[in-house]
Amino acid sequence: MSKPRHLVNILTGTKGAAEMKDAGPLVKTIKKAARPLLVIGPRALEIEIDGKPFIEYLVDIAKASDIPICATAHTKKKLLELGVTPDSTYDIIEIINHLKDPEWKGVKGEGCHDLVMFGGFRTDLGNQGLSTLKHFAPHLKTMTVCKYYYPNATFSLPNYRKDEEWKALLEGIIEELK
Numbered sequence: 001m002s003k004p005r006h007l008v009n010i011l012t013g014t015k016g017a018a019e020m021k022d023a024g025p026l027v028k029t030i031k032k033a034a035r036p037l038l039v040i041g042p043r044a045l046e047i048e049i050d051g052k053p054f055i056e057y058l059v060d061i062a063k064a065s066d067i068p069i070c071a072t073a074h075t076k077k078k079l080l081e082l083g084v085t086p087d088s089t090y091d092i093i094e095i096i097n098h099l100k101d102p103e104w105k106g107v108k109g110e111g112c113h114d115l116v117m118f119g120g121f122r123t124d125l126g127n128q129g130l131s132t133l134k135h136f137a138p139h140l141k142t143m144t145v146c147k148y149y150y151p152n153a154t155f156s157l158p159n160y161r162k163d164e165e166w167k168a169l170l171e172g173i174i175e176e177l178k
């Protein structure tokens with residue numbers, strides 16, 4: 001099992017993230033979801049993989065599977081520049097609070113989300129938000145597509161030391177979703 005990037009975020013309890021190293025099971029989970037949601041954080045603007053911003057990989061994932069996007073922080077401007085209009089714009093704490101509510105109608109008003117994918121957040125803030133959802137939102141599954149292991153997610157990628165491995169997985173997800 002991978003260790004979280006911040007050692008203060010050690011898994012407590014018996015329920016930890018399933019470490020996903022292959023695109024196939026991740027894609028299967030995404031396709032199985034009735035109302036998935038992709039939440040994009042500000043670090044997606046700062047991180048580049050071989051010169052391509054991480055946010056562009058996230059947009060490709062959303063486009064390949066028609067997943068609604070929730071922009072947080074200042075990511076909306078970059079999404080609009082990429083020709084993508086986010087379905088909602090919330091603060092990360094605000095969207096987590098909405099996701100806890102099983103009666104919330106979702107970002108499109110079509111019903112509660114059943115799978116929420118996160119990308120581009122600080123690991124400490126992300127882990128605390130995922131912990132909140134793990135304990136107070138049993139109606140949904142969570143997935144992270146960042147290069148670090150998040151023990152409080154339902155599904156998480158392992159810690160990638162090399163961007164090439166992470167890039168290959170992201171591209172595999174995009175290809176299999178098409």
